[in-house]
Amino acid sequence: MKTLAELLATHPFFRDFSPEHLELLSGCASQQRVDEGDFLFREGEVAKAFYVVRHGSIAVTAVTPHQGLVTIQTLGEGDVLGWSWLVKPYRWHFGARALEPTVVVGLDAACVRGKCDQDSKFGYEMMRRFAQVMASRLEATHLQLMNVYENRS
Amino acid sequence: MVPELYRVQRVRQETHDTFTLELRPQSGAARLTFKPGQFNMLYIFGTGEVPISVSGNPTGATLVHTTRAVGRVTHVMSRLRAGDVIGVRGPFGAPWPIDLARGHDLVIVAGGIGLPPLRPVIYHVLAHRGDYGRVVLLYGTRTPEDILFRAELERWRARFDLELHVTVDRGTPSWHGNVGVVTSLIPKAPFDARSAFAMICGPEVMIRFTAMELERRGVGTDHIYVSLERNMKCAVGFCGHCQFGPHFVCREGPVFAYDRVEDLVHRWEV
């Protein structure tokens, strides 16, 4: 049985994280199981955590006026889910639903934010990684917005 | 400059706007031979001529082209039926670097209608599987309905020697696969970034983002190849239409090493 710190250490998102920082982070971590079809969180709810996916797959969903719930992105093993916990007012911009039985490690938002405030080096490491998550999300949105495959004629 | 006449053997509707033509020379002679990535000029009687990449097997019996009805000529082309006659000039252009990539991992990234020009590479690689390392095919489309060659992709996905991932920009309730842009598949794809060869074909914007993501992963710009498109009237460097900076896409392309065109690809209205 691995400790949470050991589990986090094997996740690509925390590659090159120092053992002290992993220890710090694992104090905010808990493992969670989500059944197929269940929501981990819904759009508009208070974002109390972020998640790293260990097994399974998760659909990031949005509620749209005409089509109802649509999937905008799918995430799987090795991905990180959620950045709304980082920016006020800490509400989920999207929902997350398991597409199959899925195991995640949840990191408590208030706990992580508190540790970021206390240890600015740790805080910087976290921000650097989440900046990449947000940049990738922005790039993907940009591409989807341009609708590059659309037949223009 | 005079085309050879080919007879349509078979038409297959791939999606609502994309179709595949199987052609044989009207004369009964052998069809022209081509290298993966090359294109032909297809001429429709009284309508016009357009450049279209070959999408078929380099060793197949018929000449196969897949295209989307998007302009005047391709719309008329989409109404062709078995037995109709069209003109073919070719093959033209520089092929994918299938020889250079021998012995290396191969990452093939296709977006939308960018899969047909890459399909001959996959046929070639599967026929010479031992010549290559790991082979990854990443394919993105707008919706699940836009996926081309679906039955074939499903067959390929069942293989142990080809890693295939398909993703769509917009999911539908019945779609259980990946949702997200094709670039999102790159970080986790199994290939050795230091030595792999990448081949990208799709809309120019998709090519730009994909090349950047591959670079981020560590693939050298001299190992990334892209297939570009420009208006073409002659395909042999006389008409001037296909100029892309100093390059004639018809002769030097359509397949370019990314490091030769990187600056131009990131520039507007070239």
Added chain:
Amino acid sequence: MTTQGAAQQPDARPPAFLEPEHFDDVIQILRRRGYRTIGPTRRDGAIVYDEIESAQDLPVGWTDEQSPGRYRVRPRGDHALFAYASAAHAWKRFLHPPNLQLWRAQRTNGHVELVADSAPPPRYAFVGVRACDLEAIRRLDQVMMDGPYVDHVYRALRRDAFLVAVNCCDPSGTCFCVSMGTGPRVTGLADLVLTEMVGAGRHFLTLAAGTASGQEVLDELGRRAATDEECRLADASVEAAAQNMGRSLAVDGLREALANSPEHPRWEHVSKRCLTCGSCTLSCPTCFCSTVEDVTALRGDATERRRLWDTCFSVEFSYLHGGSVRLSPRSRYRQWLTHKFSTWHDQFGVGGCVGCGRCITWCPVGIDVTEEASVIRQAVPLPGSTGPMTE
């Protein structure tokens, strides 16, 4: 720039002397040899290149005045035959016809047949090819027949053409061949090279052979050799012309400056004046772009495939999948100028401009390429800078 070297005169014979009133003999010899003689002639208030049957068809005693957006012909008050600059047309009209049938298709009972035109092409003699235009023909040769593919129509016309080149003594206000290294003295290969000396009470021609067929014509003409004095006078006229260019362009570093300045504010500046009419590309002696068109008979059973000159200034030129790549006039002007002075070098090892000045003269709003190119050459802005340009 070298003087006429031995390479152009296989047996290094001195040029022949010819009185202007006997120049018709040259034209008649060429016509007897089966050439269609094409030369300068005055039509619709301009000097153009067209079929000439005798020396009388030449613009005898006329010259031109050219400046940005302006062209006029006026009488000189003498009987000079070649005392003017670039004609309104370029020779490409004959070698790379503006409207050409490539092939025909005939459909009978579902069976289609394609037929290429097999009629022998005309044999042209071009009379009065100025140094800049001779160089322009050489640059077209590179595009149309010296590459991996050969345009057979061009090659057939070009191979059979007889060239009578002219050392230019009368540059216009828009000429800059000296800057481009293409004139006013003929340095390229021509069958005959002619110099016309007018002034100081003298008027005569000298004719030198550059090829064996040129020498045959000279032999048939049977004139005495020009004296050293006559050669010296003719030479001085050409030398004077070199000092008399209407414009100049510093080309040192221009190729690189254009390649590195796609976002120069000058592109926006010029695009505000440019009408994107394409007059410059039509009048340019090296612009080679073309499009193709199907012309279908009303009954629909026969169609002709035709090639037409095209211009990179049109929006349709770069059409791709329901849209055009170069939508803004800015990007289209940039494409043209950058191609002429920069990417042409990448493609063919030389530039695409010969300094004939036609694009300046025939631009309806008088845009001057030498000015546009100079501004970009001089003021390469720092990357990302959008500051004001220096002029």
